[in-house]
Amino acid sequence: MSRPGLREVLERLNRSTDRASRIAEDPIAFPRRFRDPADIEIVAWLAASLSYGRVPLFSAVLERLLDRMGGRPRAYVERFDPAVELPRLRPLYYRMNKGIDIACLIYLMREVVRAHGSVGALFAQGAGPDDADVGPALESFLSRVLAIDTSPVYGSHRHPYGLAQFFSRPSKGSACKRLNMLLRWLVRPDDGVDFGLWTFLEPSKLIVPLDTHVLRISRYLGLTRRRTGGWQTARAITRRLAEADPADPLKYDFALCHLGISGRCPPASVPACCRACPLLAECAKGRAVTRAPSPPELLAEPASFPAVPCALPGRRPRARIRSSKATSGP
Ligand code: SF4
Numbered sequence: 001m002s003r004p005g006l007r008e009v010l011e012r013l014n015r016s017t018d019r020a021s022r023i024a025e026d027p028i029a030f031p032r033r034f035r036d037p038a039d040i041e042i043v044a045w046l047a048a049s050l051s052y053g054r055v056p057l058f059s060a061v062l063e064r065l066l067d068r069m070g071g072r073p074r075a076y077v078e079r080f081d082p083a084v085e086l087p088r089l090r091p092l093y094y095r096m097n098k099g100i101d102i103a104c105l106i107y108l109m110r111e112v113v114r115a116h117g118s119v120g121a122l123f124a125q126g127a128g129p130d131d132a133d134v135g136p137a138l139e140s141f142l143s144r145v146l147a148i149d150t151s152p153v154y155g156s157h158r159h160p161y162g163l164a165q166f167f168s169r170p171s172k173g174s175a176c177k178r179l180n181m182l183l184r185w186l187v188r189p190d191d192g193v194d195f196g197l198w199t200f201l202e203p204s205k206l207i208v209p210l211d212t213h214v215l216r217i218s219r220y221l222g223l224t225r226r227r228t229g230g231w232q233t234a235r236a237i238t239r240r241l242a243e244a245d246p247a248d249p250l251k252y253d254f255a256l257c258h259l260g261i262s263g264r265c266p267p268a269s270v271p272a273c274c275r276a277c278p279l280l281a282e283c284a285k286g287r288a289v290t291r292a293p294s295p296p297e298l299l300a301e302p303a304s305f306p307a308v309p310c311a312l313p314g315r316r317p318r319a320r321i322r323s324s325k326a327t328s329g330p
Helices: 006-016 019-023 036-051 055-069 073-078 082-089 098-118 119-125 135-146 177-187 210-220 231-244 247-263 271-275 285-293
Strands: none
Touching: 006 231, 006 247, 019 247, 036 055, 036 073, 036 098, 036 119, 036 177, 055 073, 055 082, 073 098, 082 098, 119 135, 135 177, 135 231, 210 231, 210 247, 210 285, 231 247, 271 285
């Protein structure tokens, strides 16, 4: 019997992924509460910026921010006054980002939308038709945002670590996972996960938002041999994903990432997970694992994919992000 090939197993993975339930455990659930593109763009940038570490922890900060924004995030950003809002946002913090850094991020959003009309309008200025990928546009966008005077928030124009951490750059070798995730959300066509709002960029130019799950599974699939993430690794993996769909290489990113997040591809390989996995035929790790003797307790009840979560014994269920709609525009 012939092997199905990369495209076919990735298509199988996409078909087998319950998008609605996975969105509830993904930061894209926050912008998905809104329907007005102006609100979506703002909430997407905020949610992507804080999306590192544990979902319940950054979700709690985002919930408090959205509460403060009062259901109209774009309107809140437009009238954002650091002198008024800073005392209210100071108690907020998330790991490396203090309340003042989050306030500065919102202040920078204000300056962008006041000067350009939207975040997308500024991003579009740096996007060239001959760019091989989104890297140059991302660099241009970051340079312009970071040139905005931050004195009204910090008292002098500076970028403390808690602010700079929101703006990782391809030129410094970063994989820019959160910014590439933001771009995937806003650029890829609306397929029930992403939004397709920024039509000035072609999905073929996106770079995969490389996190530990995508890097690990990409190695299993032979998409890269690199062990560390970074801009070049993300580009290399994206090039291999483009072999499956040149026009839309990130079509499989959500499903690949959630294969890891959901525990269906645990870091400690579990044969029962691999036997139920749509990627098995192309996965060197899975094929090696399923040839090995398996713990009988894990094989006693064959897992179906994806109805039965394939998780390690003792794994605790993850917190879900609230899916209630905010009172956004029509
Ligand atoms: S076959 Fe196994 S190791 Fe490979 S991606 Fe699937 S669950 Fe992970």
